[in-house]
Amino acid sequence: MAPAPVVALVPGIWRIPLVRDFVNGFILRDDDGQVTLVDMGLKPSGPKVIAALAAIGSAPSEVTRLVLTHAHPDHAGGAAHVAAATGRGFDIHASDAAYAREGSSPPRDRSFLLGRIFDLLSRGQDFTPVPVERELADGDVLPVVGGLRVVHTPGHSPGHISLLHEPTRLLITGDAIFNVRRLRWPVRAFCTDFAMTKRTAAVLGELDYDLAAFTHGPELRDHPREAIRGFLARERLA
Structure with a gap:
């Protein structure tokens, strides 16, 4: 049986499984029908994002914001x-905006051999360049479904952000933390600064939320804040 094109998280917000649960995007729809899309997955996933809109009864013409x-x-x-x-x-956050416009990834963490190899093999363009409409900053509140707060969690990339939807107490971690079989860090060599990734993720343990969604892995619905705080505590002691 084919996987569902969307997974309902809270009223007005859905996860889009773009590569099963391993790579995810998100849809947020206001009461007036305006739609915000967050993350578009790999190159072949663009049509899946558009198909997910149809699955919730929306159309591309109703999309008013891309993040x-x-x-x-x-x-x-x-x-x-x-x-x-x-x-x-x-x-996109101001610190990643130039990379999006160029279609290139930020530098990898050269303290790891694999990071140095990735940087050496990089040919400058990893994806088709995209237009940037707004450059975001930490603490910005986007007028999306009652307010979507930007939480700057750099390290995985200079401008990496997580997102907190305070009205429904939903956190989208981005790649600050993965939930692939268990809570874990992103691949170290894919980060710009892995040590910074670990430091800035601490803010996710300080926020208030009842559901945590991930761009890699399924959501956590059962005491997610406690689970993330426990993960962060264990990692500090490791």
């Missing part, structure tokens, strides 16, 4: 397709 948590090809790969289908540019 990228960061400029990596498994999040921005499908972005050019979605931008063309909706006629919209992207909101």
Whole structure:
């Protein structure tokens, strides 16, 4: 049986499983029908994002905002397709905006051999460049479904963000933390600064939320804040 095109999280917000549960995007829809899309997955996933809109009864013409948590090809790969289908540019943190415009990933962590190899092999463009409409900053509150707060969690990339929807107490971690079989860090060599990734993720344990959603892995519905705080505590002691 084919996987469902969307997974309902809270009223007005859905997860889009773009590569099963391993790579996810998100849909947020206001009461007036305006739609915000967050993260577009790999290059082949652009049409899946548009199909997910149809699954909730929305159309590309109703999309009024596009958001990228960061400029990596498994999040921005499908972005050019979605931008063309909706006629919209992207909101992305100011520190990742130039990379999105260029279609290139930020530098990898060169303290790891694999990071140095990835940087050496990089040919400059990892995904089709995308238009940037707004450059975001930490603490910005987007007028989306009652307010979507930008939480700057750099390290995975310089402008990596998590998102907190305070009205429904939903956290989207982005790639600050994965939930692939268990809570874990993103791949170290894919980060710009892995040590910073670990430091800035601490803020996710300080926020208030009742549901945690991940761009890699399924959501946590059962005491997610306690689970994330426990993970962060264990990692500090490791």
